[in-house]
Amino acid sequence: MIVELADNAGFCFGVKRAIETAVRTAEENKGVPIYTLGPLIHSPQTVARLSALGIRVADKIEDIDNGVVIIRSHGVPPQTIERARGKGLQVVDATCPFVLRAMTWAAQLREDGYQVVIVGDRDHPEVVAILGATDNTGIVVGTPEEAAALPACEAYGVVAQTTQSLSNFRACVAELVGKAREVKFYDTICTATARRQQAARDLASRVDVMLVVGGRNSANTTRLAQICQESGARTYHVETADDIEPSWFRPGDKVGVTAGASTPNWLIEEVVQRMTEFDGLQEQEVKNAQAATVTEEAVEAAPAVEANAVQAAGQGTAEDAAHQQAAEAAAAPSQGESGEKTQADTAGEYDAPTMAQYDETFITPNQGDIVRGKVVQVSSDEVLVHVGGKSEGRIPRHELGLKGDQEPADILTVGDEIDVYVLRTDDGEGSVVLSKRRADQIKAWKELEEKYKKGEVIEAAVTERVKGGLLVDVGVRGFVPASHVARNYVEDLESYVGKTLRLKIIELDRQRNNVVLSHRQVLEDEYQKQKEIIFNTYKPGDIVTGVVRRLTDFGAFVDIGSGVEGLLHVSEMAYSRVNHPSDVLSENQEIKVMILNLDKENERISLGLKQTLPDPWDNISSKYHVGDIVQGEVTRTVDFGAFVKLEDGVEGLVHISQLADHHVANTQDVVTAGQKVDVKVISIDEQARRIGLSIREAKKTNKPKPEPVQEAQPQEEPESSGVTIGELVGDLGALLQSGSDEE
Numbered sequence: 001m002i003v004e005l006a007d008n009a010g011f012c013f014g015v016k017r018a019i020e021t022a023v024r025t026a027e028e029n030k031g032v033p034i035y036t037l038g039p040l041i042h043s044p045q046t047v048a049r050l051s052a053l054g055i056r057v058a059d060k061i062e063d064i065d066n067g068v069v070i071i072r073s074h075g076v077p078p079q080t081i082e083r084a085r086g087k088g089l090q091v092v093d094a095t096c097p098f099v100l101r102a103m104t105w106a107a108q109l110r111e112d113g114y115q116v117v118i119v120g121d122r123d124h125p126e127v128v129a130i131l132g133a134t135d136n137t138g139i140v141v142g143t144p145e146e147a148a149a150l151p152a153c154e155a156y157g158v159v160a161q162t163t164q165s166l167s168n169f170r171a172c173v174a175e176l177v178g179k180a181r182e183v184k185f186y187d188t189i190c191t192a193t194a195r196r197q198q199a200a201r202d203l204a205s206r207v208d209v210m211l212v213v214g215g216r217n218s219a220n221t222t223r224l225a226q227i228c229q230e231s232g233a234r235t236y237h238v239e240t241a242d243d244i245e246p247s248w249f250r251p252g253d254k255v256g257v258t259a260g261a262s263t264p265n266w267l268i269e270e271v272v273q274r275m276t277e278f279d280g281l282q283e284q285e286v287k288n289a290q291a292a293t294v295t296e297e298a299v300e301a302a303p304a305v306e307a308n309a310v311q312a313a314g315q316g317t318a319e320d321a322a323h324q325q326a327a328e329a330a331a332a333p334s335q336g337e338s339g340e341k342t343q344a345d346t347a348g349e350y351d352a353p354t355m356a357q358y359d360e361t362f363i364t365p366n367q368g369d370i371v372r373g374k375v376v377q378v379s380s381d382e383v384l385v386h387v388g389g390k391s392e393g394r395i396p397r398h399e400l401g402l403k404g405d406q407e408p409a410d411i412l413t414v415g416d417e418i419d420v421y422v423l424r425t426d427d428g429e430g431s432v433v434l435s436k437r438r439a440d441q442i443k444a445w446k447e448l449e450e451k452y453k454k455g456e457v458i459e460a461a462v463t464e465r466v467k468g469g470l471l472v473d474v475g476v477r478g479f480v481p482a483s484h485v486a487r488n489y490v491e492d493l494e495s496y497v498g499k500t501l502r503l504k505i506i507e508l509d510r511q512r513n514n515v516v517l518s519h520r521q522v523l524e525d526e527y528q529k530q531k532e533i534i535f536n537t538y539k540p541g542d543i544v545t546g547v548v549r550r551l552t553d554f555g556a557f558v559d560i561g562s563g564v565e566g567l568l569h570v571s572e573m574a575y576s577r578v579n580h581p582s583d584v585l586s587e588n589q590e591i592k593v594m595i596l597n598l599d600k601e602n603e604r605i606s607l608g609l610k611q612t613l614p615d616p617w618d619n620i621s622s623k624y625h626v627g628d629i630v631q632g633e634v635t636r637t638v639d640f641g642a643f644v645k646l647e648d649g650v651e652g653l654v655h656i657s658q659l660a661d662h663h664v665a666n667t668q669d670v671v672t673a674g675q676k677v678d679v680k681v682i683s684i685d686e687q688a689r690r691i692g693l694s695i696r697e698a699k700k701t702n703k704p705k706p707e708p709v710q711e712a713q714p715q716e717e718p719e720s721s722g723v724t725i726g727e728l729v730g731d732l733g734a735l736l737q738s739g740s741d742e743e
């Protein structure tokens with residue numbers, strides 16, 4: 001005997017996700033009060049197990065004083081979340097993304113000026129949430145008749161409760177088209193229930209016996225049982241494994257198992273397991289038995305609850321009823337895949353062309369497609385994207401292409417339009433699984449191939465230093481060999497990490513996932529171009545900006561663009577004498593220099609720095625006059641005298657004859673380099689840039705005049721003077737001598 005489990009049996013995507021969120025929240029908030037706003041799902045067994053994890057149920061925000069509140073898959077009005085946050089509660093939003101999509105479109109329609117109409121059950125919590133998204137300005141209609149009763153309006157914007165039937169939604173829209181100049185509608189119907197029913201129908205048509213697991217008062221489970229019965233299988237609706245009777249089965253029977261949306265997997269597994277215990281079923285083969293999901297494993301990990309709680313499984317709810325409606329509609333052959341959005345034409349044209357147009361929007365992307373989608377929800381573990389098909393697509397966190405410490409919210413926000421790669425068209429829950437990372441990579445490879453063909457330069461950030469070179473981010477991982485990092489050898493590759501480089505692709509192999517790039521080649525190309533420009537367009541006298549690259553004893557090499565260097569000789573650095581280039585410049589200093597000479601043949605460029613500075617010899621005659629006594633510094637001594645610096649760039653000569661009153665054989669007998677001296681300006685030749693100086697004259701001028709000689713009075717010779725008459729006469733003689741020299 002064969003036992004086969006139907007696809008899509010049990011929890012839908014939204015319910016499963018809500019439970020996973022709740023379990024994770026309990027694990028992350030041990031010791032903190034945790035509540036769900038209303039029962040998380042309509043399964044007492046699951047609620048009991050969550051309760052064992054410390055998750056309690058509160059009816060309203062006002063009943064919670066502190067802790068964490070989990071919003072269940074139905075969602076709540078935004079105002080409720082605001083109230084919760086206002087009370088200081090931590091909000092964990094487990095609203096089903098499909099519900100959230102309906103809320104988002106409703107809010108958008110309202111913002112765009114449409115009168116929002118929600119097709120659904122006005123008492124259902126999900127509809128209350130969608131209504132809240134319109135700030136309670138929306139109108140809820142349950143039937144085409146209610147829609148027909150609405151007044152004329154400028155523009156209606158319509159969304160559906162996720163569990164609505166497609167036929168009801170379409171009929172309501174059709175009624176509204178006649179009442180407004182414009183009707184815009186978004187098909188926000190979720191197909192999870194429809195898929196479950198279709199899978200049950202398929203299985204029931206292939207087996208002899210169908211077991212439908214779920215509460216007897218569960219509308220959607222009862223509907224499943226009906227469908228299976230109608231498909232020809234002997235169908236039994238069971239709540240637990242204990243309900244199964246061995247007498248239901250005949251030797252060789254094929255048995256199918258399915259379950260309602262709120263039936264936990266462990267209940268389904270118990271049913272399958274129980275069947276293996278029956279006589280005559282030892283040979284059975286369990287096909288398609290799905291392993292318990294993370295969710296169920298996590299819930300299973302909770303302490304066991306009383307067995308009798310199982311009896312309350314799958315109680316009938318508004319949600320179940322709504323699921324049933326949606327499923328019935330989706331079961332109709334004409335419905336196919338549910339669409340996303342379209343815009344209605346005017347009333348008279350609506351029925352034929354617009355419905356056709358509407359159907360055309362039912363495009364489900366194929367696996368391997370790259371499609372454009374709009375981000376509708378961003379959470380820490382996935383991003384929901386509306387891709388224009390029947391189902392919302394989800395990008396798992398690891399498919400987002402996050403870098404380093406990035407979080408999904410760092411790279412995406414609701415409303416962003418992005419390209420995504422379709423990994424799977426159905427993950428078993430009607431949800432499309434997408435990858436942004438793959439889409440980005442494919443796009444990046446395409447662009448790289450284009451750029452490689454054209455030899456274009458690309459910019460990329462260095463992410464890592466590795467053995468033999470650098471890794472760069474060019475949409476995919478690229479490698480820059482160490483020899484291609486710069487025009488010269490680079491010792492410190494680490495210093496490039498974090499920098500953005502301009503690169504050329506030198507090797508590209510998509511099969512081997514290999515991109516090799518060169519920064520050196522870009523620099524080399526630019527160097528050659530710049531050299532051409534400099535030698536062809538620059539001329540002596542031009543002033544350019546450069547960067548000091550290297551200092552030597554005889555000067556500095558200055559980069560005047562893209563690595564083209566000129567020599568700034570030490571003698572051209574300042575008007576005064578420079579002992580070493582490092583006295584004036586430092587490496588990497590930016591300076592303005594004058595081009596003194598361009599030798600194209602030998603590719604040599606001479607530069608001058610002092611030529612860009614004010615010339616101290618300009619108006620020298622107004623600064624110094626013959627007869628002035630000024631202080632200077634001896635810069636060097638020569639055989640014929642000493643050079644004395646009066647200011648930077650202005651030196652005068654003290655001829656050897658002007659060093660002293662007496663004959664000087666050797667300059668250094670009187671002055672030495674570095675000595676400060678008073679000098680008298682004795683000549684200025686502005687043209688020849690010469691100033692004649694005299695130390696001897698300066699001394700004469702500075703020497704105090706002798707006191708007039710008094711009538712000699714007989715007096716006693718001072719005992720302590722220590723100065724003889726001869727000495728006095730000698731000094732007087734010297735003074736008289738210097739006076740005659742002046743003449």
Ligand code: SF4
Pocket residue numbers: 012013014015073096097098099162163190191192193323
């Ligand atoms: S039935 Fe659809 S909309 Fe409702 S919770 Fe499940 S997945 Fe979400």
